[in-house]
Amino acid sequence: MRLNPRTLLGRLPFRARLAAAISALFLLAGMALLAFVVLLARYGTAQQVQGIAVEHGNVSTYGDVPTSPEHSSGRTGLAGPQPARGRADGDMALIRKIDWTVQAVQAVQDTVLRQLVLWSAVGLLVMALLVGLLGWWLAGRALRPVTSMTEAARRISEQNLHQRLALTGPDDELQRLADTFDTMLERLEKSFESQRRFIANASHELRTPLAVQRASLQVGLADPLPEGLAEVREDLLTANREAEQLVNALLLLARSDRGLEETVDVDVAATAETVTAELAAQAAIECVDIGLTAKAPRPVLGDPLLLRHLLTNLIGNAVRYNRPGGHVRVRVEDRTVTVTNTGPLVSAEQIPALFEPFRRLAQDRTGTTGHGLGLSIADSIAKAHNARLTAEPGEDGGFHITLRFP
Structure with a gap:
């Protein structure tokens, strides 16, 4: 699987991205400055070497015999061949010395530039790391007001909406x-x-x-x-x-x-047992068998009255919208409640609409029983408890409703 660098960068926290941006900006600026200095240094030393060659290489040649400026002035009658040859040998030695000097200076220039580039690159990387750490610290200080605002916003809920952030500082x-x-x-x-x-x-x-x-x-x-x-x-x-x-x-x-005003630990299994017992008479009238199974139940944090209404609506709907001789099975396991019933066949496309107010399996809002608010109330209470309420059609009709508490 190929990873996109932009996707990986987007997963980092904002503070890390800001510190990385500061380090990258410093690194690019440092590389540009280093390249500028190296080019100017190379150009300047090359000019200096050329100047040395011109200054010390002021020797002209005539034919195959190098001559000095005195030879080219026309005073040739007094000098014999031996002194002229000696001066030519001296000029050739001077030229060789100048060439050697130029080569030595060139070698020193290349060595200096290599060392300059090497140690400047090392220093640049170290400084980029230090700048990244400094940028991390500066980003933390710059984002400190945002952090305090986030923590205050998390503390503020329906019960303490009177609280304010009341951020102090400059008008920015x-x-x-x-x-x-x-x-x-x-x-x-x-x-x-x-x-x-x-x-x-x-x-x-x-x-x-x-x-x-x-x-x-x-x-x-x-x-x-x-x-x-x-x-x-x-x-x-x-x-x-x-x-x-x-x-x-x-x-x-x-x-x-509106949400929850006060929450306590609620025994969902005991609440489901109470609701099942209350609905047993109605289930007998409807000729529906109702049963409850509890396996390792755990208490949940919530409003006891609202949770009782939630289970009453779920189990009551399972009894009401059933068929003679059918059954309702309620199971409480850990922090999960499942309600399964028999009844008319329901398509998966119809289920989401049943959680809306005044919606039922009938085609219109005017039915013989109920107002179409049971599942919408149950869904609202579940959301108030940060629980998830899902439903799916049964294989032979009816529903399979699952309520999962966090």
């Missing part, structure tokens, strides 16, 4: 980011407070009229009743109970969406 990008985050927290606090007031008011304003209506029906239409009114009374009471259940379900959904 980090300060403006912290101010923006504080403004967002202020808006969230107002929104959550408004939702709390709405739920509290709705709990009173919606439940009270329904309770008064139910009491009026029971008192005003008490026995004995004229013929035909008894059936009307039962219909009105049934509609009243369904409306109250709907209001309670909507309020429970709103409460679970």
Whole structure:
């Protein structure tokens, strides 16, 4: 498998990438400076060597016999052949000496340049490493406000939205980011407070009229009743109970969406046993066999009331949407709860829609039983507990629902 360097670099923390960028920038600048110095040094020494050759090599030749400037001035009558030959030998020795000097200087130049490049490269690598470590330290100091903002944001939840980052310092990008985050927290606090007031008011304003209506029906239409009114009374009471259940379900959904206020260790196996026992009568009416198996259960951190509603909705739906002679199997193992039932065949494409409010297997929202809120409430409570709720169709119909707590 071929690894992409850009992908590997993207996996590094921002602090490491910033330190690596500083080191790479220093290394490139150092290499450019080293190349510039070496080229100028080579050019300068070459010019100096050429100057030495010109200065000390001012000897001309005539034919095969080198002559000095005195020979070329025209004064040749007084000198014999022996002195001229001696001067020529001296000029040749001088030329050879100059050539040797030039070669020696060239050798020294090459050696110096090689040593310069070698030790400069070693020093450059060492300095790049030191600059990388210094860049790591500087990046940590520069990102310290961001780290403190991240830790503060993690501490802030629904219960302490009144807290603010309150970052102090100059008016820079980090300060403006912290101010923006504080403004967002202020808006969230107002929104959550408004939702709390709405739920509290709705709990009173919606439940009270329904309770008064139910009491009026029971008192005003008490026995004995004229013929035909008894059936009307039962219909009105049934509609009243369904409306109250709907209001309670909507309020429970709103409460679970708000998150958890207080959490304790909850024995999920004991809660499932209680819920199964409560639904046994309904299962008997529906001719459904219900059973519970607990294997090495472990407590989970959550809200006991919401978890009880969660299991009630899951197991209750498994009993309600079943067939005569069918069964419901509840299994609690470790921190996982599975609910399996028999029932009508369900396609995998229909399952995601069942977790939406007011959605059921029927084609419309008006069915004979239920309001289509059971699974949506269960999913909301599961998310509030950081749990995962999944469902898949059974081979012979029904569902296989799995609830996994962290």
